[in-house]
Amino acid sequence: MAQRNLLEKILKAGRQQFPSLFVLSFLTNLLLLVSSIYMLQVFDRVLASGSIDTLIWLTIIAVLAILSYGFLEFARRKILSRNSTWIVENLSPEILRRNVSARLKVGRSPASLGDVRDLRNFVGGDAILAFFDAPWSPVFIAIIWLMHPILGVIAVTGAVVLLTIGILNDVITRRPMAQSNAHMRQVYGDAEAFVHNADVLEGMGMTETVAQRWRQRYGEAEREGAGAVEAALILYNMSRSIRLGFQIAILGAGAALVLRAELTAGGMIAASIILARALSPVERAISAWKGFGSYRLAKAKLAHLFRITDAPADRISLEKPKGRLSARELRYLAPETQEALIKTVTFQLSPGQICAVLGPSGSGKSSLCRLLVGAWKPSFGEVRLDGADMQEWPSEERGRYVGFLPQDVDLFSGTIAENIARMGPVIDEKVLAAAQKSGAHDMILSLPEGYETQLGLYSDQLSGGQKQRIGLARALYGDPSLLVLDEPSSNLDGNGEIALQKALQLMKAAAQTVVVVTHVPSLLKQADKIAVVNAGTMIKFGDRDEILKDMIPKDRVPHQKPHAAE
Template sequence: MKPQSPLSVVLRAIRGQMASLLLLSLLANLLLLTSSIYMLQVFDRVLASGSVGTLTWLSVIAAAALVAFGLLELARRRMLARIGSWTEAELAPEVMSRSLAQRLKDGRADADVSDIADIRSFYSGEALLAFLDAPWTPVFLLVIWLMHPLLGTIAVGAALLLFAIAVLNDVLTRAPLAETAGEVRRNRSDAGVYMEHADTLSALGMIGGTTRRWHRQMQALEQRSSAAQGLSIFLLSASRSLRMVVQVAILGTGAWLVLQNELTAGGMIAASIILSRALAPVERALTAWRSYGSYRRARRRLEALFRAQPDGERRIELPRPEGHLEVNGLRYHAPGSGEPILKSLSFRLPAGKTLAIIGPSGSGKSSLCRCLVGAWTPSFGVVRLDGADLSEWDSDSRGRYLGYLPQTVRLFSGTIAENIARLGEPEDMAVLDAARRCGTHEMILALPEGYETRTGPYSDLLSGGQKQRIAMARALYGDPAVVALDEPDSNLDGNGEMALAAMMKDLRERGRTVIFVSHAPALLRHADLVMVLKDGAIARFGPRDEILTAMMKNSASPERKVVEARG
């Protein structure tokens, strides 16, 4: 039998709680009749008999019933709040990991953790309570019908009309609101990107233009959704007006029936109160429908995500690799466009060797680095580490044996120590060892809070070179067998370049496999092998001296060739 996804398991568990919630809702709604029954008895019994004892006992019973209602309502709301919290706790890590995996694979993700927030909001908010109360509306209508068929006819007609308004609201507004909701999410995501790169926008004088452009986009989205929102507001107002009209109609009809001796005064008042209880869930469902729409869209996105990124099979944990890399027929196509970036690359890199990747801009150097460390999955072909396909490794297990310095360095929210420890629990000696090996230890100690200095996307404390060197320490954390460095010298000053050279020597002495991309000829002296990429294909590959000699022979200007090899 096909195993169920974590999403299916969670939703099935929630459905299993619905029976208890429905029972609590039934009891709570029955107790809502307390005030109506109390009013009926006071008017028809107490006032007619003048019995203080009857009034006292009726009041005690009514108070006890209302206390019981309050406890049941508290139980319902706490149960829903816990369901919402449990749902987020169970699904958020799964959605985060699958969203990241799909974004790496396809360049986008069907869902993210904001969809979990929509799911939780529906379960723990007023929307689900309205839907749980709605099934008991017929019970109230039946009570009114038993009091008098004419009153029951008015009540049933009003309930059907309110339900029709709710259906009409959904049919007319669902599509336009769903369409604009996705675009609003993307526009808000763009705003986060603008905030993260505020320094670039400011330096280029782009803040005003960017703000105006973003605001125009939001206004356009608002205009597209305003018609649907206006219609929804109109229908909601109409439903409230209708409810008030029906309340008056019930009272007026009840008064006429009292005059005809077909109903008591207590029955007239009780019917009006019961009707308000009967129509309240229907009216609340109108306002809850939008929350349900968000829940439904979020659930569809999550289901698409879990289909696109199913549970991986449990794999045997492989031993620490020596660092032998083998690439066979590697091709990588850009997600979405399908444009080829890497074209049928095949080569071997023995353990303990250092490979320099050079070539013109756009030749695929950074893309190859990402494929070699498993950040990107090849469209075709395979990358093997010690004979095992990288995809056969669990991502976290594989990551312990790989170090990676991306071309664009990002430090995440946390301390420097936590960033070096890859956001895991920092092992003090491992953090210090990684920092010392790349010459970053003294630089970190010179900071006001040392290793406890906070970092993150909005941190202005660290320079680009400092972030680069901290990211180097992160790449070396845990003494990985394979280290990939994408332009490691791009932001370094003289001291940083000396520390980088010392790090490269240290890696070589430890017998680690190193791949680096660099435009600096000085770094090539650390390489055993050189690969020249051009238009996503291997133009040259072999021992360093052999490749450099061949390049110099084929060029009238060796200096120019080195310049062209930058990137």
């Protein structure tokens, strides 16, 4: 239950700093009255009495108060900064984990780490200070009212007008800005994808076309929110003009009251300064409203992400499985389109058996692989390893017993050794054993830095075949009971295929259960079983020789000619 409400817990823990910030805001706003009080005393007391000593002591007190204000202002900004950093550090890993879960469960994630950044920008920035300062505006207005009711009426009117502009700003800009931000985030995501496929774009002369297309989409996203931005700018500048107008009004009214002997000259100047301070938080809140809108939208998206994903549950750890794999009435529907990628699949493998999966492109072989390793949750049916449902195991524990080589191998930022160790602690003996078993050891040693060679998303120092062999070593790391290999020879040369055949022999000798998607005849020799998949349905499953015999067309079987009668 605690994990399920982690977002609320972290945000609630962050809000625990608000009482201290509220007190600091009260003190800082109180100290901001110093300049008004100083002016009031100088005009009404010092100039009237001509006392230099009074001026000196007033100046010393004012300077000390301003220094105190600077210290308290630094303190509350430091609290905000540390609080926002703490929220990001504690929330980001969970958001990353749930992003992966949502991507596999519903096809895409409704939130991202960018939303965490929006939370931080608001919680740790100047925008939230406007909201902490706003409650003290009535206090300043009350002080002005005590100085004279007419000045109080002007101050109240100014606050109401600016507050109305703030509400109007929210009504006009909230929805368009939310839509524009979502569109803009998608546009920047497309830009990252283009950079990731730079070789394809440049090799096929698509760079300029793609850049122009991206520019068009970027312009559409900008125009989508341009109206809201212009409206916000108009309202913000209007609020500034109105605030300056009310300051002139209060000076004029104060001057009239001075002429009527109902107010002192110092009171007139002080009232103008206090009004500026009273209206400033309201004006700042208008400019900060965009940040608050982003915060509110980000919080809603993160809350939605937590609703559609499950927290890891505490379960009893199971012993290492022997490798008995069974799939019963598997069916999988694409999360967004509800298209049936896998329609009917049922089979069973004993520990140590190798099953080759055959089928045309688009028949569902890769989808089946993701179901078998537990990456995807079946829409119907189940996959079990030694009788335990794949979905009942936590991902970290299941991963120790399962090795997966996808068709497209991506390696992560870190060394080759770290990639083979699945980005966990590098245990040298296990890394070397996996590399040797996959046939990648000599290839890795031939690299300039060997196992310490740094990799990453944009690393271009490895060929597709080298990446595939490192990916196979990663799948073999820790001697898992089940290995699922999706087209493991697609990028391999002759030596790589020989190494793969030897690796399959070692897997069989180690009694590891293997499911391998392949069209290479030499790899079929290692198989005990063959499964044929077509249009998401397993149409054949059985012993290798029997399936191959059934797949050979009858007209290709040589017929013996009858002996001529003697």
